[in-house]
Amino acid sequence: MGQGLKQNNLYLLGAPGAGKGTQAQQLSALLHIPQISTGDMLREVRSQGGELAATLSSLMDSGKLVPDGLVVDLVRKRLSRPDCQGGAIFDGFPRTDDQAKILDQLLVEQNRTPLKVVMIDVPVDELKRRLVDRLTCPNCNRSYHAVDYPPRIPYRCDVCGATLVTRSDDNLHTIEKRLEAYFRQTAPLINYYEKQKSLIRIDGSKKIPDVFASILSCL
């Protein structure tokens, strides 16, 4: 990886429902760098069935994190693909202190520019409200909201036309567990990146285009 190459390595940090995936997709289209969503990659592995899929389902549907080693392997492989030469948008990774350290190390090893971290801040009640009524496209991973951002045709993805689903972890019980995991294991990364002086906080409670504009204004 040439150091002279202009790269954007962005990490969107935030709780489930903060809008990381939605913003990452839009940033990816604008900046022409791929979104690396570990959640999407794990759901893809899970959809292939087998023993690993069963383990993943049980962890993900109970709102627990998947072991670091597995997630890091997926990210390492994804980063080695040529489309990541100009950088990547990390969505949902890192989620633990160890993952953050491994990512820092990977970026150094691969001579990549350091991460810019955008923390998308949303109050807990609003996160829950968004997640319970979220609809997801299982084909292109776009998210909708039954009230705030309904699809043009009920239950059809505006972009690819696939039938929208409710993710198996978007139920109130699992949402609570996912939020607990976020506050216990991921939120401490705010401090980690603040110490590195690489963290920018933005108000994620606004409408999607306004949040997008806030992110762009700090890049």
Ligand code: AMP
């Ligand atoms: P997400 O699509 O980002 O909401 O992730 C859905 C689920 O996938 C999480 O609740 C975790 O079980 C798992 N997951 C996604 N990313 C990670 C990660 N970086 N580390 C561990 N587990 C993850």
